[in-house]
Structures are given as C-alpha cells and as structure tokens.
Amino acid sequence: DTEVTQTPKHLVMGMTNKKSLKCEQHMGHRAMYWYKQKAKKPPELMFVYSYEKLSINESVPSRFSPECPNSSLLNLHLHALQPEDSALYLCASSQPGTHTQYFGPGTRLTVL
C-alpha cells in the first residue's frame, strides 16, 4: 500500500476563517511533508517532519501552522489566510534516508 490520503479534497474559506488540512499514511513512513503548488508550477516545500519533529520550515508565514500528532498523521492549520494562498496543498511521506516521496491527491484551497 503506497497510499497517502488527504482531506478535504476541496476547501473554500474566508480570510477570517480557521480551518485544517489533514493527511494520513499507513506505510510506516517516519518523514512527512507539506508542499504548496500554484497553477502551472512545481510543488514548493513548506514543512518537513521527521520522526514527528519539525525539521524544516521553509520560511512559511505563521498563518500556516503544521502539526504532527503521531507517525501516521500530519495536519496543517490555517488562519487569517490571504487570497494569494489559494493553491493545491500536497502532503507526501517517505522513509527517512530513502529519498522516495509518495504524494497524496492534494487539497484544492480557495481563499476568498
């Protein structure tokens, strides 16, 4: 099973809302990632968790707050977003050291 699941598939939110994106994998991977992908662009790395600890934060604004409650789950909490934050948010996982990342289907976020 090489599946990473993400919910919701689509999300529309206002600039004052608080919402969360969820990601789950059951492959036993101990590294999990959040990427942001704008239209017609490659994914941009936002955060990396390794063994449930935040190891990389690519200078992401504080309105994005990641959380890794256990080795299978990864959340991205959203608050006071801007319209330019509208994008496809992708989660990925890998076994540390293997360099092979498996991606979920993404959450299409629209900020009004």
Place this chain on the structure above:
Amino acid sequence: GDSVTQMEGPVTLSEEACLTINCTYTATGYPSLFWYVQYPGEGLQLLLKATKADDKGSNKGFEATYRKETTSFHLEKGSVQVSDSAVYFCALDQNDMRFGAGTRLTVKP
C-alpha cells in the same frame, strides 16, 4: 545548489508517437532521480526512479536512464496514448526534493 532543468513545454503529440522529455541536473553529490506525473486535478504520482549511475527506471512503458557523464535523466516512451496526457516533473533528491518546472504533454487521438 542542486537544481533540475527540464525541457519547456507544452508538448503535443499524436497517439502512438515517440516521446522524449529532456531533463538535466546539477548536484554536488550523487542524488536519486525521479519522474513524477500529475494528471489534471490530481496530486503527483511517482512514475519511475533511479538511485545510481547507469540505473534504468521503468514503468507503464516509460523509461529513463541515470546518465552521470551527461548529468541527464531523459524520459522516453515508444508509443504514447491519449491517457498519457499530463504534466511530467523531473526531480532529484539528495538532501531535499528539487523539482523541474514541469512539462505538459497532450496526446491527440
């Protein structure tokens, strides 16, 4: 730093035509190399990978060979289908994943 350069798109082919999407990389060490495919409205799917020089990755009729001497990892398929229409990303991973800009392929019946 590490980087990936892939051919500009879009690429439009007729069904059963041959496909080559060029990808070259710059890295100080020995990265793993990947091709990911993204179908419309979906996430990225791992298409194939190679972890060392001269390795050939293959999947679903697609192939790519890790060429260290030319720092290349070109994607090839002998006969494309309409269902291959997607965006293809070349990527390398040494300390973190670096993606190329993506190449949009459209296959017409």
